[in-house]
Amino acid sequence: MNGLSPIGVAMGLLLVFAASRVQKFYRGLQMVSNVHGMRMLFSPMSLLGAILPTAWWNPGLGFTWVWRETNFHSYRREIISSVPFLLGSPMFYIGSLGMSRQLLMNERKISLEKPKGLLVGLLLWGESVVSANEDIWKKHRRIMMSAFTPTMYSLVLDETISVYREMVSAEGWLDQKEVVVDNFNRLPVKVTFTVIARCAFGLEMPWSAGTDRTASVEEGLTPGEALRIVCETTLTRLAVPRWAYKLPIPSLHRLDMVWNYLAKFMNDAVAAKREELAASDLRPEQQTGDVFTRLVAASDEGASLGLEDADIVGNMFALMFAGHETTANVLSATLTFLGIYQDAQEQALNEIVSVIGNDRLPTLDDLRKLPFLLSCFYECIRLFPSGVLLVRRTTQDINLTMERPSESTIHINKGTDVIVDMIGVHHNPYDFPDPDEFKPSRWQGVHEQDVSVFGFGPRACLGRKFTQTEALTFLVMFLRDWKVDVLLALGETKGDYMKRVKKNAHHTGFSFSIGSVDLKFIRRSV
Numbered sequence: 001m002n003g004l005s006p007i008g009v010a011m012g013l014l015l016v017f018a019a020s021r022v023q024k025f026y027r028g029l030q031m032v033s034n035v036h037g038m039r040m041l042f043s044p045m046s047l048l049g050a051i052l053p054t055a056w057w058n059p060g061l062g063f064t065w066v067w068r069e070t071n072f073h074s075y076r077r078e079i080i081s082s083v084p085f086l087l088g089s090p091m092f093y094i095g096s097l098g099m100s101r102q103l104l105m106n107e108r109k110i111s112l113e114k115p116k117g118l119l120v121g122l123l124l125w126g127e128s129v130v131s132a133n134e135d136i137w138k139k140h141r142r143i144m145m146s147a148f149t150p151t152m153y154s155l156v157l158d159e160t161i162s163v164y165r166e167m168v169s170a171e172g173w174l175d176q177k178e179v180v181v182d183n184f185n186r187l188p189v190k191v192t193f194t195v196i197a198r199c200a201f202g203l204e205m206p207w208s209a210g211t212d213r214t215a216s217v218e219e220g221l222t223p224g225e226a227l228r229i230v231c232e233t234t235l236t237r238l239a240v241p242r243w244a245y246k247l248p249i250p251s252l253h254r255l256d257m258v259w260n261y262l263a264k265f266m267n268d269a270v271a272a273k274r275e276e277l278a279a280s281d282l283r284p285e286q287q288t289g290d291v292f293t294r295l296v297a298a299s300d301e302g303a304s305l306g307l308e309d310a311d312i313v314g315n316m317f318a319l320m321f322a323g324h325e326t327t328a329n330v331l332s333a334t335l336t337f338l339g340i341y342q343d344a345q346e347q348a349l350n351e352i353v354s355v356i357g358n359d360r361l362p363t364l365d366d367l368r369k370l371p372f373l374l375s376c377f378y379e380c381i382r383l384f385p386s387g388v389l390l391v392r393r394t395t396q397d398i399n400l401t402m403e404r405p406s407e408s409t410i411h412i413n414k415g416t417d418v419i420v421d422m423i424g425v426h427h428n429p430y431d432f433p434d435p436d437e438f439k440p441s442r443w444q445g446v447h448e449q450d451v452s453v454f455g456f457g458p459r460a461c462l463g464r465k466f467t468q469t470e471a472l473t474f475l476v477m478f479l480r481d482w483k484v485d486v487l488l489a490l491g492e493t494k495g496d497y498m499k500r501v502k503k504n505a506h507h508t509g510f511s512f513s514i515g516s517v518d519l520k521f522i523r524r525s526v
Ligand code: HEM
Pocket: 129, 130, 131, 141, 196, 318, 319, 322, 323, 324, 326, 327, 330, 381, 385, 386, 387, 388, 389, 390, 391, 453, 454, 455, 456, 458, 459, 460, 461, 462, 463, 464, 466, 467
């Protein structure tokens, strides 16, 4: 009689579990001071929540895009909370310029941190300027910044011109009057990878190297392709336990091979650079040169000033991913939108021709005189923000003020994650009227420091000049040679095409991408 029945035990355990979840949930609501927002099973920032698709029962990684019109209660609110029942911790999401600035302009003063737990994908490769905090961040940032000089931007300009020419020739466009390109994005991705590899890392990276995603190392898998696969499979890599790679599952073997290949590629590059520096007469602190040289030299400066080996690879990976998918995505978007808006394309071309002419090569000075083209570029980052989620954790209690829904102060407890939702911020009609419209003119006359798409405050994008130099050079070269047009499906209008493009856009794990676009280029006869 007294014995516990298995069913009774199970019911008991279930009850305890349910009670613990209810308690977690209520504690979560307290932590976010009952601020309005989403209540869900799995936090979008938990591994499971991020992997599962965006659906009515799960926000997933994609919710900031898919639900952009309604997330902030149709933008009547500037901040919302997310409180999960089962997995993850409660968080805030910010969706206005005003609150993003308040948070990030003083981020050193209020000692915000980048939360390690939300950056595990990056940390697989080591600490970096993107992930580090406080004094360690300062050290990384100082070493990196020392290489972002006018000399580097000149190199970016020259290499972008070369890469454009290599692309046109290798793709067989030289003698074509018209080319049709399905899935155009693969080209900008290759352009930007080649440029960052050459300019930041001094790596020889010929355009002709293959882009066969299924190739093995022997068959010519390239570091660029491997990097792209690694970026796309980071969530899988985090989710799959080590032992699973020993199972007879070909797709996992392939994934493991690609990850190991990229790690080896980067470690070999570090070793080769170290040998090169050892043979040089200069002391480590006298080394100038590209980012990579400075990183390796800094690792020889001694522990307090320098970096660990893992930090070098961490920074290489961080720069390669921060510096290539981001720009590539916006280049695809810019050509697509100039294809949809022919009048804007005409205006951009006229500006280019009036500043540089029809065939002279652009200089850094010329690039500063193309405000309309630059505005088109900014506008496409606004529409498809590549720096998509800015994640922080408070290390002390803070107060933020908001204007909507009514003027008030919101208290945020120490240890809470606060995420700036760059899609929300940049589709907010209070800050960007007619947010769904492509309106380059909204950036005209905006001071460089106020261009919000690169983030805010001390940790804003380190590569802004790099990306602008690269993008403007590429667009100048491209638009002078080709009239860009979109490739409509049968019976499709340009409006439908734009809807299709927006439907295809998606989070890629680290960044945000416009996805696949089909374009047509018609040679301009000069
Ligand atoms: C369209 C292109 C780009 C966009 C939209 C963009 C956007 C951003 C944003 C929003 C941040 C702030 C992240 C945060 O506050 O959490 C950031 C940081 C950063 N970006 Fe970019 N970025 C772009 C291109 C690049 C390029 C080309 C490079 C390198 C060559 C680069 C390197 C970095 C680095 C290193 C950081 C971290 C800075 C720090 O934490 O101190 N970015 N970027």
